[in-house]
Amino acid sequence: MTSPNASSTSLGLGARLFVGLQYLLPQRALSTAMFWLTQRHWPGLIHWIIRVYVRLFGVDLAEAAEPDPRAYSSFNAFFTRPLRAGARPLPSRDSAIACPVDGRVSQAGAVDNGRLIQAKGQSYSLETLLGGDQALATEFRDGLFATLYLAPADYHRIHMPTTGRLRQTLLIPGRLFSVNPTTAAAVPGLFARNERAVCIFDTNAGPMALVLVGAIFVGSIETVWSGRLTPPRVQRLQVVSAGDSSDDKRPTLERGDELGRFNMGSTVILLLPRGRARWEPSLQPGAVVRYGETIGQWGAPAERSGGSAGAVTS
Template sequence: MTHPLTRSNPDRRVRSFGARLFVGLQYLLPQHALSNAMFWLTRRPWPVLIHWAIRLYVRIFRVDLSEAAEPDPRAYPSFNAFFTRRLRADARPLPSQSNAIACPVDGRVSRAGRIHNGALIQAKGRDYSLAALLGGDPSLAALFEDGLFATLYLSPRDYHRIHMPIAGRLRQTILVPGRLFSVNPTTAAAVPDLFARNERAICLFDTRAGPMAVILVGAIFVGSIETVWSERLTPPRAQAIRVDDAGDEGPSLSRGDEFGRFNMGSTVILLFAANSAHWEPQLQPGTAVRCGEQIGQLQRDRLPAGSKP
């Protein structure tokens, strides 16, 4: 009789081969061309086809349209309009505590913790460089040394607008060109320096707790990244690092305000400076999170007296 563990080994080998094949193909695919094609396709106003595709997508990924401001799938003029749908105003309440950090997205925690020796955790046994993530700028990386990071993965079923974790004023937007690997857990575990290799928009804010970065990481089929202050950042695809300084005229946003969106899904990385905040204990790998829920707290001794959230 075959031992049960022996019977399971072929299944594990098949899964491992499938994962390697999935990741390996991504090195060969024309990532940007496919993403540009997806950008075009998801904006076509083809009513019959679009409504069929949305209904199929809702069924496959179990999307909860009851939370949407527009719950009728037939009301969306394009697939992208559905994908970037707004939620009802009461769907994601903010924390009551003034020093609470609100989750900026719906998704799952990939990794969260402290930045140590200039490195962040990408996956089990795989680290990557803070400076590389921030476009190779050592002075920018120094702002977050020994600080906190949280990597939040947005799956296809999730809400894809991004909201402010705390109040802040935009200081700088940095667009870093790169690859467009998938950012799902399988690829994150296999591709070295994934988040520092993919195209990304680094949004740097001044806050009452010090500097905060919200990094929007692109991925394959992410046809576009947008912010409320500059509308579409991509496409067109940047060929070199582009820095837009907001100066003293940068927009000030309150906690919970929408500030960006992914047109198709990806990953958000939060960075806080050392001694400015701490994460809630439940912020562990694999944990589901919802936009607006409390994921951490600002250190009270860093808040000016009488300051408002």
């Protein structure tokens, strides 16, 4: 069993215990139990839990299509609540790349020699993230990545950053560590170790990937074309083809269309090919982002300089 590396020694005692405990917990059993619980229809108890959750995490229900916590039949219905119409306008420029989720930027920059920054002093392999598919990794080598963390208070549906046609979905087995900043700073290769769904799209500007990373207590991951992908938990790598390049039945999603959702929170990693796009300078670690806002632009990137959003930062 791999244990937390030396980078975790900079964390406080409480944080180290929190991370260390995750190596011992029955991650899959707990996540399966959470999925079952969030689907229950127990009106009195569920409505009380939702009210407590809203107060505890500061959830803004004014943005929801249904702002009344008593209207939700289960905790999962509340957690995956849709936004009200017009809550998040999309960019007006066709070249703009829209943020796919509400959340916070964990890291953003360039894939450097096949590696992505996870946290200060830590990186992980692009090829491993993509399930060991060397050919697929080559399509994003030296491209751009953005790791976006969804906190408990956030809206938990995932949307298309740009128009694209689905090529395939990879379901990759793995652990179910928490993906919060504390764990990301301490568990080596976290995002390439956890269970995940990799959605590959072909766009007018080249390939695009969205990696939906599972985590402890993430009851399930869903996509609009396949429905629920997990549970059951992924036991081996699965390639879910969307048909060959001439198959008109492959789904095409427009920019802003819903792609999927987390039934409980997690992380999305957006991958773009080399030389086709640039991130906005504001896309820096720690920045709060909202679905629909502009996080980048398609087109040849400007010259990179130290500390820019187009370069890997730590």
